[in-house]
Amino acid sequence: MKVEQIYTGCLAQGAxxxxxxxxxxxxxxxxxxxxxxxRAEAGGKKIKYIFETHFHADFVSGHVTLSEKTGAPIVFxxxxxxxxxxTIAEHGQVxxxxxxxxxxxxxxxxxxxxxxxxLRDKEGNPHAIFTxxxxxxxxxxxxDLAQKAADMTQEMLAGTxxxxxxxxxxxxxxxxxxxxGHGAGSACGKNMSSxxxxxxxxxxxxxxxxxxDMTKEEFVKEVTDGLLPPPAYFPLNVKLNxxxxxxxxxxxxxxxxxxxxxxxxxxANETGAVILDVRGMEDFIAAHVPRxxxxxxxxxxxxxxxxxxVDVEQPILLVCENDKxxxxxxxxxxxxFDKVLGYLEGGMDAWTSAGMEADHITAVDAAEFARLRxxxxxxxxxxxxxxxxxxxxxxxxxxxxxxxxxxHLAEIPKEGAFxxxxxxxxxxxxxxxxxxxxxYHNGINVLGGFTAIKETDAPFSDYVCPSTL
Numbered sequence: 001m002k003v004e005q006i007y008t009g010c011l012a013q014g015a016x017x018x019x020x021x022x023x024x025x026x027x028x029x030x031x032x033x034x035x036x037x038x039r040a041e042a043g044g045k046k047i048k049y050i051f052e053t054h055f056h057a058d059f060v061s062g063h064v065t066l067s068e069k070t071g072a073p074i075v076f077x078x079x080x081x082x083x084x085x086x087t088i089a090e091h092g093q094v095x096x097x098x099x100x101x102x103x104x105x106x107x108x109x110x111x112x113x114x115x116x117x118x119l120r121d122k123e124g125n126p127h128a129i130f131t132x133x134x135x136x137x138x139x140x141x142x143x144d145l146a147q148k149a150a151d152m153t154q155e156m157l158a159g160t161x162x163x164x165x166x167x168x169x170x171x172x173x174x175x176x177x178x179x180x181g182h183g184a185g186s187a188c189g190k191n192m193s194s195x196x197x198x199x200x201x202x203x204x205x206x207x208x209x210x211x212x213d214m215t216k217e218e219f220v221k222e223v224t225d226g227l228l229p230p231p232a233y234f235p236l237n238v239k240l241n242x243x244x245x246x247x248x249x250x251x252x253x254x255x256x257x258x259x260x261x262x263x264x265x266x267x268a269n270e271t272g273a274v275i276l277d278v279r280g281m282e283d284f285i286a287a288h289v290p291r292x293x294x295x296x297x298x299x300x301x302x303x304x305x306x307x308x309x310v311d312v313e314q315p316i317l318l319v320c321e322n323d324k325x326x327x328x329x330x331x332x333x334x335x336x337f338d339k340v341l342g343y344l345e346g347g348m349d350a351w352t353s354a355g356m357e358a359d360h361i362t363a364v365d366a367a368e369f370a371r372l373r374x375x376x377x378x379x380x381x382x383x384x385x386x387x388x389x390x391x392x393x394x395x396x397x398x399x400x401x402x403x404x405x406x407x408h409l410a411e412i413p414k415e416g417a418f419x420x421x422x423x424x425x426x427x428x429x430x431x432x433x434x435x436x437x438x439x440y441h442n443g444i445n446v447l448g449g450f451t452a453i454k455e456t457d458a459p460f461s462d463y464v465c466p467s468t469l
Contacts (some may be wrong), residue, residue, distance in 0.1 A: 001100050001121060003128060005179060006035070007196055010302050011059050011334060012185035014196055016130055018119065020098025025049040025072075027117060027130050028181060029062035031248050031334045036062075037069060047072045049095055051102070053132025053181060054114040055080070055241045057145050057234035058188055058303070060336045064244050077115025078106045083243040089115075100127075105168050107134040109161020110141030110188075112152075116169065118176075128177035129200070134161070135169060136180045138193035140209040144227055145188075145234060154227075158220040170210060174201025187231055187303065228385075231403070233306035237336050240312075248333055255318075255329040255340030261354040264289075264317060264344045273315035273341055276305070278328050279348075281429050285361040285445070287348050289319055292359075294433035297324060299426045302335045307403050308430060312336040318343035361432055363445040366452035369419060373458045379418040383431045384450065388423065394450070395459040402427045405434060414440055421446035421453065 004017040008030060016027040017039055024045040026036050040047050047070045050063050054077075063074045064084060074086040075095065081088075089095075091106035099122040107116045110133045117130040133141035143157035152160075177199055184194040191208070204210050209223060259267060268275055275292035277284050278301065284294045295304050297320070309316075316339060320328050325343050332340060344351060352358055364372070372378050373394070380397040382389050389399040400408045402422065412418065412435065420428040420443055432443045446453065454460065 001098070001127075003119070003179070004039075005196060006030075007183070008334075009185075010300060010331060012183045012192075013059060014179065014181055014183070016179055018097065018100075018102075019043060019045050020100045020122075022046060023048045023098045025051060025095075025097050025102065026066060027051045028053055028056070028132065029066050031060050031062045031065070032330050033062040033066040033069060033248070036066060040070075046070075048097060049102075050074045051117055051130070052076050052080075052241075053116070053130065053134070054111045055082075055238045056133075056181075057230070057238050058182075058186060058306075059334050060237055060240050060245060062248070063241075065247055068247075075104075077104055077113055079108065080113040081242070105129070107131075107161075107164035107168055109143060109157055109159075109164045110134055111146040112157075112160075114141070114164075118172070126172055126176050128179055129169070129172065130179045130181075131169070132181040133188050134164065135178060135203065135207075136182060136189050136192045137178065137195050137198045137203065138207055139189040139191040140165065140207075140223060141188055142190065142227055142230075143223060145230055145238075154224050155220050158223045159216055161223070162216045162219040165210065169200070170204065172200055174199065174204065176200045178203060185300065187228075187234075190226060190228075231303070231307045232310045233312060233335060236312045237306075240336050245336070246338055248330070251333050251338045251340070252326060252329055255332075255338075255342065256325055257342030258345035259317070259342040260345055261351050261356050264342070264351075265356065267341055268317055271315045271341065273317045274309055275317050275319060276309075277319040277433070278324065279320060281425060283348070284429065284433070285363055287352065287358045287360055288433075289344070289348070289351060290357055290359045291437040292319060292433065293437060294429050296426060296429075297328060297331070302331050304402075304427075304430060305332060305337060306335045308434065309337065313339060315339045315341050317341055319347060320344075321347060359436065361429065361436075361445055362443070363447050364419070365447045366456050366458075369421075369446045369453060370456035370458035372419075379413065379416070381412070381418055381420045381431075382450070383420055383422050383427050388450075392450075392460055394421075394453060395461055397421075402431050405431050409435075409438065409440075412440060413442070415442065417442050417444055419444050419446055421449045423449045423451055425449045 006015045089104040103118040105116040119128045144154040382397040383402040422428040
């Protein structure tokens with residue numbers, strides 16, 4: 001028996017490949033499925049099943065394509081209602097893989113179809129659980145994503161999750177390995193560990209949601225407290241996972257069209273496509289296509305695309321290095337953005353050589369920002385998350401989190417300079433690109449963000465208790 005975790009840092013997501021004898025299964029595969037097929041073929045294995053823990057909201061799973069390419073059936077737990085052919089397993093149903101078995105444990109609460117898969121070794125002993133978004137290391141799945149679909153409140157879902165954890169997960173042996181669906185950085189929970197593999201015993205000892213003396217009322221209160229609104233693209237990803245989607249191969253072919261500067265400009269004007277620039281921050285600051293949106297591949301690319309572009313049906317034109325085209329299209333497809341129309345052949349060098357207009361970002365380093373902060377009354381906007389701002393911030397800085405920037409445009413002046421920063425400069429550059437595309441040309445990026453500002457003598461606050469705001 002072999003268990004392999006295939007972890008994708010950009011999504012903080014874990015897929016799993018399990019093999020025994022000449023058979024293999026995949027749990028929660030990513031959209032690009034060829035790596036799973038290659039693993040199986042290299043070892044002479046046949047992919048027998050594709051298990052889905054639930055209808056994912058934060059990424060588009062590869063279950064449909066992998067089933068089409070391998071003939072392996074897709075398995076969901078109880079209450080799932082996909083539009084395509086699938087095996088809807090019963091609680092307690094067992095699937096044989098070589099000499100080991102995988103048992104279905106229905107664990108509703110995150111969603112009503114959420115299911116944990118228990119891997120038993122050849123002697124029948126519990127070995128590992130694949131918990132999807134039911135149980136993370138350090139946290140549990142948020143119970144507010146499936147309220148409308150389940151016709152339940154988040155409190156009702158949280159209560160259901162409490163029962164699932166205590167009646168069907170915590171009763172397993174402490175030495176059972178826990179393989180979660182996500183780690184730190186995912187929006188599917190709020191307190192996840194950076195570790196991606198643990199044991200159930202460790203979680204019983206350290207996970208706040210698994211305290212032995214915790215009442216259901218306490219659980220509901222703690223699990224629902226402090227939940228930020230989910231990204232707007234989540235329901236669209238659930239829809240794709242339930243109803244199906246285009247093959248990643250077709251998406252790659254369509255999106256990999258090389259467009260000359262003239263053809264690129266025409267496509268942008270005729271389709272209303274978002275021009276998405278995924279290059280490095282320094283490159284975008286120096287020169288970019290006017291009205292383009294920066295979301296660099298080097299950061300949390302896919303989640304920020306989903307949060308800032310929102311509509312998965314929005315046409316997209318890419319500005320990126322030629323050798324990054326396939327990677328960019330693939331990573332966009334992971335969160336359902338399949339409508340890439342092509343990319344700018346030759347990048348910004350070709351654009352400027354063709355005599356096309358280019359724009360740039362005005363920026364200052366942290367030392368200059370500190371000097372200005374002492375000598376002038378400047379407007380400062382902090383686009384970090386609320387918790388980061390509350391922890392410490394530049395005195396008199398206004399908090400407008402990046403994810404909410406479009407809802408706060410009225411608070412941002414179109415005249416007079418204002419200074420944006422985040423932690424490192426990545427998120428503030430996204431914000432400035434979006435603002436420039438909407439006619440705000442007076443924003444200035446603080447290079448290095450709050451990390452660099454803290455090394456200067458700019459005045460900043462310590463932790464602020466929310467109740468005092």
